[in-house]
Amino acid sequence: xxxxxxxxxxxxxxxxxxxxxxxxxxxxxxxxxxxxxxxxxxxxxxxxxxxxxxxxxxxxxxxxxxxxxxxxxxxxxxxxxxxxxxxxxxxxxxxxxxxxxxxxxxxxxxxxxxxxxxxxxxxxxxxxxxxxxxxxxxxxxxxxxxxxxxxxxxxxxxxxxxxxxxxxxxxxxxxxxxxxxxxxxxxxxxxxxxxxxxxxxxxxxxxxxxxxxxxxxxxxxxxxxxxxxxxxxxxxxxxxxxxxxxxxxxxxxxxxxxxxxxxxxxxxxxxxxxxxxxxxxxxxx
Amino acid sequence: xxxxxxxxxxxxxxxxxxxxxxxxxxxxxxxxxxxxxxxxxxxxxxxxxxxxxxxxxxxxxxxxxxxxxxxxxxxxxxxxxxxxxxxxxxxxxxxxxxxxxxxxxxxxxxxxxxxxxxxxxxxxxxxxxxxxxxxxxxxxxxxxxxxxxxxxxxxxxxxxxxxxxxxxxxxxxxxxxxxxxxxxxxxxxxxxxxxxxxxxxxxxxxxxxxxxxxxxxxxxxxxxxxxxxxxxxxxxxxxxxxxxxxxxxxxxxxxxxxxxxxxxxxxxxxxxxxxxxxxxxxxxxxxxxxxxxxxxxxxxxxxxxxxxxxxxxxxxxxxxxxxxxxxxxxxxxxxxxxxxxxxxxxxxxxxxxxxxxxxxxxxxxxxxxxxxxxxxxxxxxxxxxxxxxxxxxxxxxxxxxxxxxxxxxxxxxxxxxxxxxxxxxxxxxxxxxxxxxxxxxxxxxxxxxxxxxxxxxxxxxxxxxxxxxxxxxxxxxxxxxxxxxxxxxxxxxxxxxxxxxxxxxxxxxxxxxxxxxxxxxxxxxxxxxxxxxxxxxxxxxxxxxxxxxxxxxxxxxxxxxxxxxxxxxxxxxxxxxxxxxxxxxxxxxxxxxxxxxxxxxxxxxxxxx
Numbered sequence: 001x002x003x004x005x006x007x008x009x010x011x012x013x014x015x016x017x018x019x020x021x022x023x024x025x026x027x028x029x030x031x032x033x034x035x036x037x038x039x040x041x042x043x044x045x046x047x048x049x050x051x052x053x054x055x056x057x058x059x060x061x062x063x064x065x066x067x068x069x070x071x072x073x074x075x076x077x078x079x080x081x082x083x084x085x086x087x088x089x090x091x092x093x094x095x096x097x098x099x100x101x102x103x104x105x106x107x108x109x110x111x112x113x114x115x116x117x118x119x120x121x122x123x124x125x126x127x128x129x130x131x132x133x134x135x136x137x138x139x140x141x142x143x144x145x146x147x148x149x150x151x152x153x154x155x156x157x158x159x160x161x162x163x164x165x166x167x168x169x170x171x172x173x174x175x176x177x178x179x180x181x182x183x184x185x186x187x188x189x190x191x192x193x194x195x196x197x198x199x200x201x202x203x204x205x206x207x208x209x210x211x212x213x214x215x216x217x218x219x220x221x222x223x224x225x226x227x228x229x230x231x232x233x234x235x236x237x238x239x240x241x242x243x244x245x246x247x248x249x250x251x252x253x254x255x256x257x258x259x260x261x262x263x264x265x266x267x268x269x270x271x272x273x274x275x276x277x278x279x280x281x282x283x284x285x
Numbered sequence: 286x287x288x289x290x291x292x293x294x295x296x297x298x299x300x301x302x303x304x305x306x307x308x309x310x311x312x313x314x315x316x317x318x319x320x321x322x323x324x325x326x327x328x329x330x331x332x333x334x335x336x337x338x339x340x341x342x343x344x345x346x347x348x349x350x351x352x353x354x355x356x357x358x359x360x361x362x363x364x365x366x367x368x369x370x371x372x373x374x375x376x377x378x379x380x381x382x383x384x385x386x387x388x389x390x391x392x393x394x395x396x397x398x399x400x401x402x403x404x405x406x407x408x409x410x411x412x413x414x415x416x417x418x419x420x421x422x423x424x425x426x427x428x429x430x431x432x433x434x435x436x437x438x439x440x441x442x443x444x445x446x447x448x449x450x451x452x453x454x455x456x457x458x459x460x461x462x463x464x465x466x467x468x469x470x471x472x473x474x475x476x477x478x479x480x481x482x483x484x485x486x487x488x489x490x491x492x493x494x495x496x497x498x499x500x501x502x503x504x505x506x507x508x509x510x511x512x513x514x515x516x517x518x519x520x521x522x523x524x525x526x527x528x529x530x531x532x533x534x535x536x537x538x539x540x541x542x543x544x545x546x547x548x549x550x551x552x553x554x555x556x557x558x559x560x561x562x563x564x565x566x567x568x569x570x571x572x573x574x575x576x577x578x579x580x581x582x583x584x585x586x587x588x589x590x591x592x593x594x595x596x597x598x599x600x601x602x603x604x605x606x607x608x609x610x611x612x613x614x615x616x617x618x619x620x621x622x623x624x625x626x627x628x629x630x631x632x633x634x635x636x637x638x639x640x641x642x643x644x645x646x647x648x649x650x651x652x653x654x655x656x657x658x659x660x661x662x663x664x665x666x667x668x669x670x671x672x673x674x675x676x677x678x679x680x681x682x683x684x685x686x687x688x689x690x691x692x693x694x695x696x697x698x699x700x701x702x703x704x705x706x707x708x709x710x711x712x713x714x715x716x717x718x719x720x721x722x723x724x725x726x727x728x729x730x731x732x733x734x735x736x737x738x739x740x741x742x743x744x745x746x747x748x749x750x751x752x753x754x755x756x757x758x759x760x761x762x763x764x765x766x767x768x769x770x771x772x773x774x775x776x777x778x779x780x781x782x783x784x785x786x787x788x789x790x791x792x793x794x795x796x797x798x799x800x801x802x803x804x805x806x807x808x809x810x811x812x813x814x815x816x817x818x819x820x821x822x823x824x825x826x827x828x829x830x831x832x833x834x835x836x837x838x839x840x841x842x843x844x845x846x847x848x849x850x851x852x853x854x855x856x857x858x859x860x861x862x863x864x865x866x867x868x869x870x871x872x873x874x875x876x877x878x879x880x881x882x883x884x885x886x887x888x889x890x891x892x893x894x
Contacts, residue, residue: 001416001856005495013494017419020491028483028521035526035571039533039544042567048548051562202558213541216562220544223536 007256022263026270029231033274036224040281043216053217054285056210058112062283065108069272072101076239076265083258088250091261095243098268102236109229116210116218120144123198123206127152134209135189142207145189221282228278231271238264317421318855322428323407324736326398327729333435334395334722335817340383342814347375348779349807369447380777381450382467386438388453389471392579393478394435396721400586401520402431402485404728405513407736409489411846411853412507414498414862414884419491427484434477441470452775454576457545457568461537462552472535479528486520489513498845498884500864504610505883507844507868508603511610512589515617516582523578523621530571537563544568566631573624581620583717584684585613587724588655591677594727595659596869597842598674599666600879603869605658612651612658619648629697630704638697645695652688656681672746676727679754680720687715690765705775708768711761719757726753729824734839738851739831745819752816759809763802770799779803841880843870848882 009016044052079094118134120142128151132144198206208214212222242260249257316322343362346355352374355362359373369379410418418424441448446465449455460468493514497506506514533544541559545568548561596603603609625633625641659681668674690712693699703709726749733741772780772795780803781787785794838847845864849857862884870881873890881890 001858001861003416003419003421003496010495015495017491017495020494021420021423021487024487024490024521025483028487028525031522032525032529035529035574036533038526039529039567039571042564042570043544043562046564047562200558201556204558208560211540212536213543213560215560216543219533219536219540219542219560219563222540223533223542223544227532 007253007259016259018259018263019266022266026266029270029274033224033227033277036220036227037277037281040220040224043220047216053215056217057221057283058115059283061108061112062279065105066275066279068101068105068108069275072098072105073269073272075101076268080258080261080265083250083254083261092243092247095239095261099236099240099243102232102239105232106229106236109225113222116222119210121208121210121214122192124192124196125198127198130190130192132190140195141191141193143189143191147188147190224278224282228271228274231274235264235268235271239268315425317417317425319406319410319418319421319424320736320853320857322424323403323405325428326406326431327403329432329435330395330399330403333390334399336439337387337390337395338814338817340387340390342810343375344380344383344387345807345810347380347777349804351778351781365443366447367445375777377777378447378450381452382442382447384775385449385452385455385471386442389449389475390438391717392453392583393475394438396583396717396725397482397579398431399725400721401482401489401513401516401582402427404509404586404590404725404732405485405489405516408732408846409510409513410492410496411735411849411857412510412844413493413496413501414845414858414864415492415496416856416858418488419495420488423484423488427481427488430477430484431481434474434481437470437474437477441467441474444470454572455534455568456572457534457537457563457565458547458550461534461546462550462557469535469538472531472538475531476528476535479524479531482520482524483528486517486524489517490521493517498862498864501845501883502864504607505864505867507589508592508606508609508613509586509589511613512585512592515613516585518617519578519582519585519620523575523582526571527575530568530575534568566628566633569628569631570625573627574621577624577627578620580713580716581616583721585616587680587721588613590724590728590731591659591680593842593844594673594677594731595662596871597731597840598669598671598677599662600669600871601662601666601869602867602871603658604662604664606867606869608654609658612654615651616648616655619644619651623648626695626697626700629700635697642695642697646692649688649692649695656685656688671730672741672743672750673727673731675747675750676723676730679750680723680727683715683719683723683757687712687717687720690715703768705773706768707764707772707774710774711764711768714761714764718761719754723753726750726820731840732846733824733827733831734834734851735846735849736852737828737831738834739827739829740834740839741827741831742823745823749816749820749823752819753813756809756813756816760806760813763806767795767799767802770795772799838882841878843880843882844868845883848884 003017004010005015005017007016009019013020075094075097079091079098082088082090082094115133119132120134121129121131122142122144123129128149130144130147130149132147135143135145137143194205194207200206210218212219242257242264246260247257249260312318313321316325343355343358346353354373355370355375359370362370362375362379363373366379369376369382375383406418406424410416438448444466446467448467449460449463449471450465450467451460451463455468455471493506493510533542536542537544537546543560543563545565546557546559546561546563547565550557550559550561592603592609623641623645625637626645629638629641690708694703694709694712730741730746733739768774771793772783776783779800780795781800783795784800785796786800788794834851837849837851840847845862846853848862850859864883865886866881866883868883870876870883872879873881876890877892
């Protein structure tokens with residue numbers, strides 16, 4: 001006995017096996033990302049008032065990436081439709097665009113990541129917080145440019161006061177986002193000696209880039225977008241495989257091949273859909 | 286398969302030639318046949334079951350005779366584990382490690398893979414009349430990802446610092462600040478195990494939805510298939526949040542994030558060097574969002590096995606098949622909204638506690654319906670007391686005890702007192718050990734003839750049953766008393782420090798009887814270990830040396846798995862079966878025999894022999 005309904009739909013369900021499989025899989029993916037979004041909500045609601053960082057990300061780049069993914073969602077459907085119309089040549093063009101879109105998305109995303117890893121925040125011994133992008137860094141100094149300076153002030157301190165040493169950075173970070181006291185020396189470079197810096201109780205310098213360790217916002221940002229990027233890579237690999245070595249099935253079993261394109265397309269739509277939620281939640285709100 | 290359709294383009298259906306070609310590795314190791322994969326899952330998870338049991342045996346020694354060197358294996362443990370077992374004595378660290386890993390291994394590496402993956406893989410496609418699972422290669426992948434997860438968990442015992450030691454629940458921040466790498470291995474292992482069960486769940490659900498044989502309508506499915514169907518949905522939807530939580534805790538561990546680490550966290554009297562701002566409660570919510578449905582993942586397949594064995598051995602239909610199915614579906618739905626009854630003590634608020642208390646008490650209704658259906662089914666049956674049936678009858682009583690003792694834990698005010706005591710241990714072990722594990726034993730004895738063509742020894746099966754039943758109860762019954770007397774489940778010295786004997790001047794110390802019952806429990810546990818030897822020998826000896834099964838259907842059963850050749854070949858059925866009737870048509874008036882297989886048309890069923 002062979003396994004039935006690998007290509008043709010079963011009458012009472014109207015679906016072939018792989019389509020049932022991918023929908024079930026997507027249901028579990030909804031729960032996976034749903035849990036992370038819930039974590040985002042809980043962390044944000046639980047943050048001390050005024051400490052949740054906002055507008056840290058580059059909205060124009062995020063918008064471009066959103067458009068890139070929307071375009072790829074269109075081309076992935078067009079590729080499937082082309083196969084349905086027996087236009088293999090067009091299928092190849094559309095799927096190439098899809099894979100290119102995935103690559104563009106990942107390249108833009110990695111620029112955004114790079115920006116966060118070179119974005120530093122240091123606290124001087126007098127409590128002043130300096131915020132800027134690193135130019136050079138050596139064993140005893142760091143040079144930042146586009147430096148914003150946030151003087152310690154009472155409003156920030158009331159938030160920071162009951163807070164243990166390690167969390168001060170979060171509060172100060174929030175201070176700079178929430179109030180207007182930041183001085184913007186946008187174009188100047190500033191060299192800061194490590195000896196000028198304040199220290200944590202553990203002896204570590206109060207200096208941190210905006211990696212996932214910086215605060216819970218950066219943590220959820222990197223976790224959500226990182227997991228999403230892994231999905232983009234996975235989806236792009238499958239689509240690229242079905243565009244390269246996988247195409248030989250088109251010549252032996254075209255209907256099943258078309259189904260594969262449909263199933264990989266469903267996954268790709270899901271990946272795009274996740275981004276449609278990620279973009280406003282992380283960039284705009 | 287693609288290969289075969291290319292080479293034998295003209296000869297559809299003739300695949301005997303094809304499967305003869307498979308070598309040893311393809312046939313038994315990297316097999317895509319659901320029956321081989323089921324057996325692989327079965328053997329692996331039985332090994333882990335034994336290993337998890339062994340961990341507890343060592344812990345039981347420490348609880349009964351705290352600080353005494355462990356006999357026989359103390360020296361071996363010292364060699365393998367180093368400092369935590371120095372002098373062959375179980376240190377508090379080692380106790381914590383074994384405790385955490387006992388829970389993890391029993392739940393995620395033993396019971397779930399045995400109940401869901403092993404029996405499900407072997408039996409479900411046969412019972413629905415399918416040639417295989419919907420995605421055979423995915424099936425192989427899920428076994429090997431599971432295996433890898435098991436390897437990671439096992440290897441973590443031998444790394445410096447040992448395995449995870451923050452309990453099977455791995456509550457943060459405790460789990461995140463233990464300075465060893467064990468927790469990281471635990472998290473990586475969990476991510477692999479979760480991935481494996483997700484792949485498995487997708488496969489099971491797609492198989493049940495798509496590959497039912499002609500005539501196999503939903504209400505003709507054997508209850509075991511229904512149980513696996515609901516279980517599949519639980520795994521599919523409840524496991525991903527734990528995967529997310531695992532990823533976040535992994536980030537806390539390796540990337541220095543603070544998802545679960547609160548602001549102001551002190552470690553060993555010093556402020557922790559972290560950003561802070563995280564929420565320890567978030568971990569508990571995400572963990573229990575999985576781990577409560579997980580309880581039903583543990584019990585539903587067991588109930589499925591119980592239904593099959595009961596129907597077969599009472600020789601009449603299950604009373605109330607539809608209530609059974611609807612109850613299973615209701616349990617599946619409700620199990621997603623009861624999770625926070627594990628968290629009454631976290632201070633999440635009385636309003637939320639009341640909500641979860643209400644849903645928790647409601648979910649006991651379908652569970653009681655299921656148990657009632659089984660009990661009423663026994664009424665008026667001509668019961669065959671063979672080994673599988675004995676285990677199943679014991680299941681009914683043991684699960685009843687486990688279920689009823691759960692009610693006080695569901696009420697938030699009673700739980701305040703009983704929380705984290707031995708009462709909780711006794712309650713859920715009654716459900717899982719003499720409950721689920723007995724049902725799994727029943728499943729092994731029941732389906733063994735289909736897998737091998739031979740019967741397991743009835744005599745040794747009955748010895749295995751009676752000794753296991755007695756010792757299980759001697760182990761877990763006194764724990765109710767210990768828990769109600771106030772003994773906490775986490776004391777590595779058997780709570781000697783809290784005994785009335787150690788603290789003669791303070792009120793509420795544990796009485797001598799409570800401390801002493803640690804020893805009777807431990808001795809019963811050692812005896813339970815010995816009681817498993819007949820089973821192990823019986824299982825392996827019977828593969829080659831057991832009595833030959835009389836025919837393909839030695840239990841005179843109705844469901845489709847018994848209407849195949851023994852053992853079923855690749856592709857299971859010689860011809861696609863057509864289903865004419867419900868799953869449990871035993872003793873139908875006017876039929877020639879007292880069982881009517883699902884694929885037997887009326888014309889043949891009524892013909893006199």
